[in-house]
Amino acid sequence: MSDAAQPTAAEVRAAVEAVKTALDRHLAAVESRTGEDDPAVYEAFNQLAAAAEAYDELLYDRYDEVTPFEIPGADDSLPPYSGPEEPNALSVLIRRDYAVVEPQRLLAQAERVEAVEDDGVAGADNTASGTIHGALGLLFGEFEPDEVASRHKEFGLEEGDSTLWVLAADEPAEPGEWLETPFEQLDPQRVVCRFDVSSVFDDDLDDDIEDTRDIEDTEDVEDVEDDVEDDLDGDLDEDEDLEPLDVDRVDR
Numbered sequence: 314m315s316d317a318a319q320p321t322a323a324e325v326r327a328a329v330e331a332v333k334t335a336l337d338r339h340l341a342a343v344e345s346r347t348g349e350d351d352p353a354v355y356e357a358f359n360q361l362a363a364a365a366e367a368y369d370e371l372l373y374d375r376y377d378e379v380t381p382f383e384i385p386g387a388d389d390s391l392p393p394y395s396g397p398e399e400p401n402a403l404s405v406l407i408r409r410d411y412a413v414v415e416p417q418r419l420l421a422q423a424e425r426v427e428a429v430e431d432d433g434v435a436g437a438d439n440t441a442s443g444t445i446h447g448a449l450g451l452l453f454g455e456f457e458p459d460e461v462a463s464r465h466k467e468f469g470l471e472e473g474d475s476t477l478w479v480l481a482a483d484e485p486a487e488p489g490e491w492l493e494t495p496f497e498q499l500d501p502q503r504v505v506c507r508f509d510v511s512s513v514f515d516d517d518l519d520d521d522i523e524d525t526r527d528i529e530d531t532e533d534v535e536d537v538e539d540d541v542e543d544d545l546d547g548d549l550d551e552d553e554d555l556e557p558l559d560v561d562r563v564d565r
Contacts, residue, residue: 320371328368335364363514396503400481403505406496407477409462415469416445422468423448426455474511481505 335357342357369380413419423442441447452468453461465472480503491498 320375322375325368325371325375328364328371331364332361332368335361359514392502394481394502394504396481396500396505397483400483400505402482402485404480404482404486405477406480406499407458407475409458409475410473411465411470412473413445413449413469414471418467418469419445419448419452423451426451474509474513476510477508479505479507 339354339357339361342351342353346354365380365382372378372380420442427442441451456464461468461470462472478499480499482503
């Protein structure tokens, strides 16, 4: 990473303060939990995980150092793994959410795809690209999901939450076995790892950093006021030590 792209020392300090705040919130939630599945504890856990991960990344980018603890992830909330020790197969479950924020851009991209498929035939019945659901069908039929994810802005889409689950299996599934219900056979105890991306984590972290900056700004003002008062007191003390002017000793 170039020096220009590196986080500042103040950003690293704000991130570690956000971790401290998240730790206090997590402990308070645990101490006042109302049951085994208290949502407040779960939320505090996610906030702590997001804050700790952000601090770990900034610390590494700025100082090339890492934290001495493993950042907890969403998969820690899963039951203990009980799948095969040496899986012979695996399944990868992915969900990505999008919002259609620029319908005209989406329709225009779909029209280009449809024109290529029709090989520029004049008078072709380009009806699929004339509706939002038809345009989406064309684009996702033409491009791989990963390409859509990397080019979502070109297609008039905005990314939402996403999750990826990796499950271990003893043997590969039979062809066509799960196609009708791809997510109903998920066994949480066979989840090897899970990765979640959500704007909730970013929003919570931004709020914590802003709170920390407000506190630091207030402390800075108070420190300046204290310094000014100390200087004034010191000047007054020095004035008290001055001897009165002896008029007879002044040269005329």
